[in-house]
Amino acid sequence: MTPQDPAADSGTAGTSDPGEVSGGVPDALDGALDDALALQAPAPASPPPPESAPAPPERHRATPWPEAREAARKAGAAVGPAPRSVPLGEALGRLLGETLTALTDLPSFDSSAMDGWAVAGPGPWRVDEDGAVLAGHAPAAALDDGTAVRIATGARVPPGATAVIRSEHARTGTGGRLYAEREVVPGQDIRPRGQECRTGDPLLPAGTPVSPAVLGLAAAAGYDELLVLPRPTVEVLVLGDELLTSGLPHEGLIRDALGPMLGPWLEALGADVLGTHRIGDDADALYAAVTGSPAHLVITTGGTAAGPVDHVHPVLAKAGAELLVDGVKVRPGHPMLLARLGEGRHLVGLPGNPLAAVSGLLTLAEPLLRARSGRPASEPYRGPVRDEVQGHPQDTRLVPVVHRGDHLVPLHYNGPAMLRGIAAAAGMAVVPPGGARPGDTLDVLDLPWSAPQALSAAAGTAARGACFT
Secondary structure (H helix, E strand, C coil), X not given: CCCCCCCCXXXXXXXXXXXXXXXXXXXXXXXXXXXXXXXXXXXXXXXXCCXXXXXXXXXXXXXXXXXXXXXXXXXXXXXXXXXXXXXXXXXXXXXXXXXXXXXXXXXXXXXXXXXXXXXXXXXXXXECCCCCECCCCCCCCCCCCCEEEEECCCCECCCCCCEEEEHHHXXXXXXXXXXECCCCCCCCCEECCCCCECCCCEEECCCCECCHHHHHHHHHCCCCEEEEECCCEEEEEEECXXXXXXXXXXXXXXXXXXXXXXXXXXXXXXXXXXXEEEECCCHHHHHHHHHHCCCCEEEEECCCCCCCCXXXXXXXXXXXXXXXXECEEEECCCCCEEEEEECCEEEEEECCCHHHHHHHHHHHHHHHHHHHHCCCCCCCEEEEECCCECCCCCCEEEEEEEEECCEEEECCXXXXXXXXXXXXXXXXXXXXXXXXXXXXXXXXXXXXXXXCXXXXXXXXXXXXXXXXX
């Protein structure tokens, strides 16, 4: 593997005086974490060339960043999943393959919402001492007007009952009579049949993620199995003779940072990772691994440039693959690629440097996997940037950011070989060619482990809640 030069496409987020920009920020990533990450410290990198300087030559096949993401989405959508039925216990985390409709009324009979007394007509009521009405037991006999019987929560309300009185709201008097201590309203504390839904009612649309609550709803609605969309399978091939899997770097060898990172990241994107395999700088071994993989998507790391041991392009040519994206106008990560291997299979080639590989995941792997699994696109949210961000003259930049109050704050340590910034980030800001000035609004790509966050300056509305009984 031939890693990119860490300074080749890094750039830095510009700042003003470090002491000035660090004062008065909210709680997020403050204090010790600021010190540990030196988030506001000037990054030791060369400034970008002035606009008047001639632009360096670019790969003739490089695709603009938005077009590359769209190409990846289309590639995934062209081989969308076929739904299949699985037992409820296997459906968690999948997507519904069809609309979930009620197979029964919910509740399927009039039931008591409380432990107490089922009563008929106005009181006081004569207590029927022959027995209580219990959940799961045979229907009780009809109640005559003026009669009360004990009832448990969830039990079928006897025919003729007009209300349920909670145990704490009633007392028994002499002569076996029941007296209400509060006004009794017809229908109170009775859950009528079909209160939640009727048979055939749509409950959830296709594409809904199956959460534990969805499993509960499906079970209540009568399902033993669910039609779900299968998760796409992925195999990760980490390339390079120089990579260590344990211990400290030494004698020109470095720790493999991508092997531990990519599998969990891809799982978070909704994929089933079949395995992560390390392959040396061996073209024959790489060819065998790519052509022999059973996965829907093969991910490679490194080897996508044109160095002496960069074997990905020759291997793809030998395998008869079709290059859909060969280089992207984005920094870091411009040597990334997307290829169709045939029979509904694809390969995403990531650069070998860690942050450049993250850029490739967000640019090519994520939109392809989302489309292939039937998941809706992850729409970027927008926010104003607090500090100046230096840009590349022609290419998009992806810069790790955190939220500080109403603004996005770019993190340093954002070179292609660095993970320190992305490890603390809430998202990746999309910086257009030429950069961004303080106050400019930027799109932010969400990270799989961070929930979408709407900045208060842009949201304009408060969250609303409701109370249900």
